[in-house]
Amino acid sequence: xxxxxxxxxxxxxxxxxxxxxxxxxxxxxxxxxxxxxxxxxxxxxxxxxxxxxxxxxxxxxxxxxxxxxxxxxxxxxxxxxxxxxxxxxxxxxxxxxxxxxxxxxxxxxxxxxxxxxxxxxxxxxxxxxxxxxxxxxxxxxxxxxxxxxxxxxxxxxxxxxxxxxxxxxxxxxxxxxxxxxxxxxxxxxxxxxxxxxxxxxxxxxxxxxxxxxxxxxxxxxxxxxxxxxxxxxxxxxxxxxxxxxxxxxxxxxxxxxxxxxxxxxxxxxxxxxxxxxxxxxxxxxxxxxxxxxxxxxxxxxxxxxxxxxxxxxxxxxxxxxxxxxxxxxxxxxxxxxxxxxxxxxxxxxxxxxxxxxxxxxxxxxxxxxxxxxxxxxxxxxxxxxxxxxxxxxxxxxxxxxxxxxxxxxxxxxxxxxxxxxxxxxxxxxxxxxxxxxxxxxxxxxxxxxxxxxxxxxxxxxxxxxxxxxxxxxxxxxxxxxxxxxxxxxxxxxxxxxxxxxxxxxxxxxxxxxxxxxxxxxxxxxxxxxxxxxxxxxx
Amino acid sequence: xxxxxxxxxxxxxxxxxxxxxxxxxxxxxxxxxxxxxxxxxxxxxxxxxxxxxxxxxxxxxxxxxxxxxxxxxxxxxxxxxxxxxxxxxxxxxxxxxxxxxxxxxxxxxxxxxxxxxxxxxxxxxxxxxxxxxxxxxxxxxxxxxxxxxxxxxxxxxxxxxxxxxxxxxxxxxxxxxxxxxxxxxxxxxxxxxxxxxxxxxxxxxxxxxxxxxxxxxxxxxxxxxxxxxxxxxxxxxxxx
Numbered sequence: 001x002x003x004x005x006x007x008x009x010x011x012x013x014x015x016x017x018x019x020x021x022x023x024x025x026x027x028x029x030x031x032x033x034x035x036x037x038x039x040x041x042x043x044x045x046x047x048x049x050x051x052x053x054x055x056x057x058x059x060x061x062x063x064x065x066x067x068x069x070x071x072x073x074x075x076x077x078x079x080x081x082x083x084x085x086x087x088x089x090x091x092x093x094x095x096x097x098x099x100x101x102x103x104x105x106x107x108x109x110x111x112x113x114x115x116x117x118x119x120x121x122x123x124x125x126x127x128x129x130x131x132x133x134x135x136x137x138x139x140x141x142x143x144x145x146x147x148x149x150x151x152x153x154x155x156x157x158x159x160x161x162x163x164x165x166x167x168x169x170x171x172x173x174x175x176x177x178x179x180x181x182x183x184x185x186x187x188x189x190x191x192x193x194x195x196x197x198x199x200x201x202x203x204x205x206x207x208x209x210x211x212x213x214x215x216x217x218x219x220x221x222x223x224x225x226x227x228x229x230x231x232x233x234x235x236x237x238x239x240x241x242x243x244x245x246x247x248x249x250x251x252x253x254x255x256x257x258x259x260x261x262x263x264x265x266x267x268x269x270x271x272x273x274x275x276x277x278x279x280x281x282x283x284x285x286x287x288x289x290x291x292x293x294x295x296x297x298x299x300x301x302x303x304x305x306x307x308x309x310x311x312x313x314x315x316x317x318x319x320x321x322x323x324x325x326x327x328x329x330x331x332x333x334x335x336x337x338x339x340x341x342x343x344x345x346x347x348x349x350x351x352x353x354x355x356x357x358x359x360x361x362x363x364x365x366x367x368x369x370x371x372x373x374x375x376x377x378x379x380x381x382x383x384x385x386x387x388x389x390x391x392x393x394x395x396x397x398x399x400x401x402x403x404x405x406x407x408x409x410x411x412x413x414x415x416x417x418x419x420x421x422x423x424x425x426x427x428x429x430x431x432x433x434x435x436x437x438x439x440x441x442x443x444x445x446x447x448x449x450x451x452x453x454x455x456x457x458x459x460x461x462x463x464x465x466x467x468x469x470x471x472x473x474x475x476x477x478x479x480x481x482x483x484x485x486x487x488x489x490x491x492x493x494x495x496x497x498x499x500x501x502x503x504x505x506x507x508x509x510x511x512x513x514x515x516x517x518x519x520x521x522x523x524x525x526x527x528x529x530x531x532x533x534x535x536x537x538x
Numbered sequence: 539x540x541x542x543x544x545x546x547x548x549x550x551x552x553x554x555x556x557x558x559x560x561x562x563x564x565x566x567x568x569x570x571x572x573x574x575x576x577x578x579x580x581x582x583x584x585x586x587x588x589x590x591x592x593x594x595x596x597x598x599x600x601x602x603x604x605x606x607x608x609x610x611x612x613x614x615x616x617x618x619x620x621x622x623x624x625x626x627x628x629x630x631x632x633x634x635x636x637x638x639x640x641x642x643x644x645x646x647x648x649x650x651x652x653x654x655x656x657x658x659x660x661x662x663x664x665x666x667x668x669x670x671x672x673x674x675x676x677x678x679x680x681x682x683x684x685x686x687x688x689x690x691x692x693x694x695x696x697x698x699x700x701x702x703x704x705x706x707x708x709x710x711x712x713x714x715x716x717x718x719x720x721x722x723x724x725x726x727x728x729x730x731x732x733x734x735x736x737x738x739x740x741x742x743x744x745x746x747x748x749x750x751x752x753x754x755x756x757x758x759x760x761x762x763x764x765x766x767x768x769x770x771x772x773x774x775x776x777x778x
Contacts, residue, residue, distance in 0.1 A: 521568045
């Protein structure tokens with residue numbers, strides 16, 4: 001398969017159709033195999049979004065966006081279930097995309113032959129954030145109004161064609177035009193996601209799922225070769241996929257349904273729309289965009305960004321990382337998949353995570369507060385220098401075999417967490433000094449603890465204290481499986497009965513129904529896991 | 539096909555079937571549970587604009603209550619008002635005989651051919667008991683004025699009848715808008731009027747007979763009228 005001729009991938013796919021879906025080795029389905037299916041989980045979240053989104057489409061009225069959203073929540077049976085899980089399904093999709101992206105970044109999955117597959121993946125991230133932005137803005141609440149204003153400011157700042165682009169995305173200025181356009185763009189972008197996903201998926205099937213790096217001796221191209229021992233796709237992989245789907249759906253349904261029952265969930269993570277922008281209470285809610293765009297929002301607060309216009313500030317802060325991701329596979333052409341041989345890529349990945357998370361945290365803590373240039377410089381250069389140097393030193397030491405870092409991906413990932421929480425505690429210390437409050441003090445202590453724990457974990461991982469357990473397949477006894485499976489299924493039927501008699505007349509009862517349904521789906525996943533363990537010995 | 543593991547242990551068919559049952563039952567439980575939410579969600583809740591019929595004064599477009607003299611006997615112009623919701627036009631007719639003298643309309647029993655059931659028509663109001671009203675939406679397939687309208691007794695075609703030019707349904711306004719010829723199988727819903735003789739004002743109070751065409755209830759499925767005290771009359775010229 002490594003390119004004998006210079007045919008492009010489209011030609012190859014058409015001329016030599018590959019068996020789809022491709023068989024996969026057993027280790028991709030056993031413990032820890034979930035890491036090979038982060039993309040599949042994104043797909044399931046997308047599927048969930050399409051289903052709930054089409055239901056919402058039956059009810060959404062652009063002419064009265066906020067009123068129709070509120071009516072759907074309060075007076076349509078199971079409305080709060082569909083709306084809150086649609087929101088959290090989108091959140092899950094964004095989070096899973098970041099996980100998928102970071103994993104492939106650390107593993108070097110973007111390298112030959114998966115360059116164009118990576119490219120479509122980055123475009124999928126972009127279209128997903130875009131669809132998320134429009135979807136979030138459609139509720140017509142005060143947060144959506146704020147987010148729309150920022151979006152308008154950015155789009156309108158485009159040189160020469162700014163007003164034209166503004167009109168295309170946000171309409172002619174009337175509320176009806178605005179919400180009709182946002183509904184249309186939300187759906188158009190989802191259609192684009194669907195198409196790009198199809199391309200991404202066919203490329204993934206063509207290039208095979210990237211096997212464990214040791215299979216190819218830590219060298220690109222890492223291609224999975226079926227040695228004839230692979231189990232057929234049906235039923236083994238199908239059952240596994242259904243298990244993953246039930247798991248993804250279950251989590252998407254349970255999380256917002258629990259949050260819906262809790263009082264005082266902060267606006268950023270509340271599963272419900274906030275008050276209408278015309279309400280007197282609107283002033284008490286900070287102007288937040290959706291959390292996954294907080295970083296864009298914060299960079300507009302920088303002192304020099306304010307002289308740049310929002311458009312150019314976004315080009316610099318969101319455009320540069322995007323360009324970096326797009327050209328990465330065409331620049332980093334080395335064949336080694338080992339992290340120690342790629343300190344630049346690895347340190348940029350850590351740094352990118354740190355910047356993204358810290359900027360978001362900053363945006364959440366100080367929404368709309370201008371930041372002086374020297375602070376911005378400090379924010380970017382200090383962790384930049386520290387992380388690049390540190391990664392370089394560690395990589396060099398590893399190469400010279402002075403130290404052995406076991407579980408390097410985990411060590412690097414924990415380093416990112418450490419840096420972000422260190423930044424968070426820094427801000428909180430400053431805030432606590434300026435205006436002492438219990439909330440700040442408690443959060444400060446918490447973030448300091450996270451920093452300390454993650455530092456300890458980094459050291460522990462690097463020194464091999466968490467030794468890799470030898471993977472031995474130790475099934476429970478047959479009878480234990482039978483008992484567990486029967487117990488799960490019996491409780492599933494009991495829960496089904498419970499949620500079938502709940503009268504969904506309040507958000508509270510609807511949330512109870514949704515929690516029950518989420519648990520049902522998780523039970524389905526657990527029973528499938530048991531089924532695979534007992535019958536397939538996986 | 540998958541030698542190494544299955545070889546250790548012979549396939550126990552009962553066991554496999556039992557676990558299959560467990561898996562299918564657990565997933566089916568999830569599916570049924572989800573289906574309930576989705577099915578109940580997609581059918582739109584009926585939002586009733588009113589719990590009972592509102593009483594509205596009939597206003598002219600000048601913004602004043604109309605009196606008997608504002609209504610012409612056997613008017614060939616179509617006079618309409620919306621009731622009880624927007625986009626629900628009703629005919630307002632002052633009926634007379636062939637020499638255009640007011641004719642008193644007595645309540646009568648009207649049969650609904652589709653069901654065989656009957657209802658008591660509302661009858662005329664006003665000083666001469668000659669003013670009647672009905673829904674102006676044809677009960678056959680929902681055509682609205684000016685395609686459906688009243689032909690005065692002097693007209694050469696359908697004299698003294700309400701006729702719909704869409705498919706030819708004909709109703710008799712003198713007999714509670716009963717069906718004269720099909721294809722309709724329902725009379726027009728009678729709009730009940732009240733007359734205040736001391737002020738010479740007309741008001742509309744309710745509907746009797748079949749439900750307005752295309753509605754599951756007369757009180758739902760539309761937007762509220764702009765006013766909760768009056769409804770304005772509009773006029774249209776018949777097309778044929």
